[in-house]
Amino acid sequence: NNHAQKDSYIRIGGGCPAIIGKKLFVQVQRIKAKNKRNTGRYHSKEFYLLTGKLVCDVCGKRMIGNLRFSGRSKTRLATYRCNTHRAMCNNKELNKDYLDAYIAVLIGERLKPKNLRKAVSKVNQQVQKFNSSYDKYHTDVLQQYNEVQDSLANITKAIEKGIFTDDLLQRAERLENEKTKLE
Numbered sequence: 327n328n329h330a331q332k333d334s335y336i337r338i339g340g341g342c343p344a345i346i347g348k349k350l351f352v353q354v355q356r357i358k359a360k361n362k363r364n365t366g367r368y369h370s371k372e373f374y375l376l377t378g379k380l381v382c383d384v385c386g387k388r389m390i391g392n393l394r395f396s397g398r399s400k401t402r403l404a405t406y407r408c409n410t411h412r413a414m415c416n417n418k419e420l421n422k423d424y425l426d427a428y429i430a431v432l433i434g435e436r437l438k439p440k441n442l443r444k445a446v447s448k449v450n451q452q453v454q455k456f457n458s459s460y461d462k463y464h465t466d467v468l469q470q471y472n473e474v475q476d477s478l479a480n481i482t483k484a485i486e487k488g489i490f491t492d493d494l495l496q497r498a499e500r501l502e503n504e505k506t507k508l509e
């Protein structure tokens with residue numbers, strides 16, 4: 327379309343890969359299943375393989391990763407959707423696991439083994455970098471959370487001893503707010 331003529335964009339007609347071979351389908355399902363098992367990591371961050379590579383066919387905006395846990399069973403749902411207000415575009419979001427796996431298999435089929443190995447190690451490097459920076463972020467948040475918890479425990483102790491000032495209550499309220507944010 328007019329919006330996305332750059333060669334670096336991956337074009338998928340109709341927003342979803344409609345016809346794929348049986349072999350490819352089986353491969354994608356296998357990768358999808360593997361992804362599902364590997365996502366125990368804190369249940370909050372995802373590595374989006376196609377970040378910056380997808381453009382919405384309807385509104386022309388970049389598509390960005392979105393993660394949520396829906397329904398009563400809190401089923402993990404990772405998608406790509408366009409970076410625009412919902413009212414502005416009626417395009418469907420795309421299943422991230424499926425699309426990442428689909429593109430990975432397509433690329434794998436087109437690359438020579440030597441180049442494929444290079445590509446895989448590059449992607450793995452990026453994933454590792456992403457994970458370690460996320461690990462650091464997670465550790466920092468956890469530490470702040472523990473500090474807030476300790477402070478709140480101290481305030482509770484003080485109140486139990488009969489120390490009950492406006493200042494202390496205000497502090498407790500601030501800490502409670504901070505705790506919620508960190509959670």
Ligand SMILES: [Zn+2]
Nearest residue numbers: 382385408415
């Ligand atoms: Zn759109």
